[in-house]
Amino acid sequence: MAIxxxxxxxxxxxxxxxxxxxxxxxxxxxxxxxxxFEEHLPECTPLYEIPVKVGATVALKAGQVNDVYAVLKIENSVASCLRKVDKTKHDTST
Known part of the structure; x- marks a missing residue:
């Protein structure tokens, strides 16, 4: 029901x-x-000291912790990410 x-x-x-x-x-x-036992969205905890890596699930420091993105690639300290909820692409510095 949570979903x-x-x-x-x-x-x-x-x-x-x-x-x-x-x-x-x-x-x-x-x-x-x-x-x-229902399907539910996992709870999220910010881990600010963990380095960002390709394949990681991340959230923007200034955003909501449950607004998550998948890291697709990192070039020149810029992470290209795919927002999980609507599949839009975003670039942000790491």
Whole structure:
């Protein structure tokens, strides 16, 4: 259900977002049996002293810690990254 909650937050139309969120909440309340292991977004912890490497998952120091990017390449201290949520490319100094 956590992934559904995350997807609902991406809906731009506030009325539609509220209606879908209410239905998702109803679905979550119907599931009442023992331990439920749901798919969820992993929690993130900033590690400022770790060097940036190709293939690493990173976040901008000035951005949200859960707004993550995959490092594609590093040239001349500039990391080319792919934002995981929308697959847009960004370049930033390391």
């Amino acid at each position: 559904l909650d995350e997807l609902v937050t991406q809906i731009d139309n506030p009325d539609l977002r509220a209606r879908i969120a209410a239905e998702v909440e109803k679905l979550a309340k119907q599931k009442k049996f023992g331990l439920v």
